[in-house]
Amino acid sequence: MPVTTNKANEPESPPLEAFWQRVAKRPGYYLKRLPSWGLLKCSPLFRHTACRLQAAMDIDPAGWSYRPDFASAVGGFFLPGDPVARRIAPFPSWDLVRRDALILLLRSVVKRNVPGDLAELGVYQGVTARLFHEYCPDRTLLLFDTFTGFDTRDTTSREGRLGMFADTSAAAVLRLCRRW
Numbered sequence: 124m125p126v127t128t129n130k131a132n133e134p135e136s137p138p139l140e141a142f143w144q145r146v147a148k149r150p151g152y153y154l155k156r157l158p159s160w161g162l163l164k165c166s167p168l169f170r171h172t173a174c175r176l177q178a179a180m181d182i183d184p185a186g187w188s189y190r191p192d193f194a195s196a197v198g199g200f201f202l203p204g205d206p207v208a209r210r211i212a213p214f215p216s217w218d219l220v221r222r223d224a225l226i227l228l229l230r231s232v233v234k235r236n237v238p239g240d241l242a243e244l245g246v247y248q249g250v251t252a253r254l255f256h257e258y259c260p261d262r263t264l265l266l267f268d269t270f271t272g273f274d275t276r277d278t279t280s281r282e283g284r285l286g287m288f289a290d291t292s293a294a295a296v297l298r299l300c301r302r303w
């Protein structure tokens with residue numbers, strides 16, 4: 124089949140050739156897009172897996188879209204002039220969106236002067252408990268869990284859950300939270 128043409132006498136290049144011609148004209152433009160294009164092409168591989176390809180906020184100093192001017196103007200994860208020494212505890216790299224959502228909720232509690240203690244229902248190994256404690260070291264943190272995994276009474280409808288979250292203990296969580 125002949126290649127169609129827009130202009131009467133100029134044959135149109137086949138798509139691949141046309142693509143390479145565009146790349147040759149603006150190599151920098153295409154080079155910059157290579158990582159995100161690669162991730163996009165790989166994403167179907169991870170479609171059954173949660174929390175693998177994640178973004179980071181522009182107030183996260185570790186994120187590629189970090190904007191220091193904006194972060195310093197609004198305080199970023201912290202409040203400007205806050206007298207309490209707050210820290211952001213280490214968190215699994217594949218779970219940063221959840222971490223950032225939790226930090227912003229805590230920041231909002233501090234900013235609005237919401238009084239009271241903090242409580243977490245479902246602690247497991249204490250990763251989020253440590254985040255709460257290091258961000259709000261001035262508040263009592265109450266932690267509720269069986270610390271032995273799911274109770275058998277809660278596993279009747281989903282047998283696969285039996286034994287889940289059992290690899291923890293209250294002492295191990297306390298050790299983790301007291302580390303700083």
Ligand SMILES: C[S@@+](CC[C@H](N)C(=O)[O-])C[C@H]1O[C@@H](n2cnc3c(N)ncnc32)[C@H](O)[C@@H]1O
Pocket residue numbers: 244245246247248249250251252267268269270271272273274277288
């Ligand atoms: C998904 S984990 C919590 C993870 C934790 N919030 C974090 O982000 O690191 C769920 C926890 O809920 C606890 N849990 C489930 N059913 C419970 C119940 N009926 N009473 C107390 N704890 C329970 C489990 O033992 C488990 O540690």
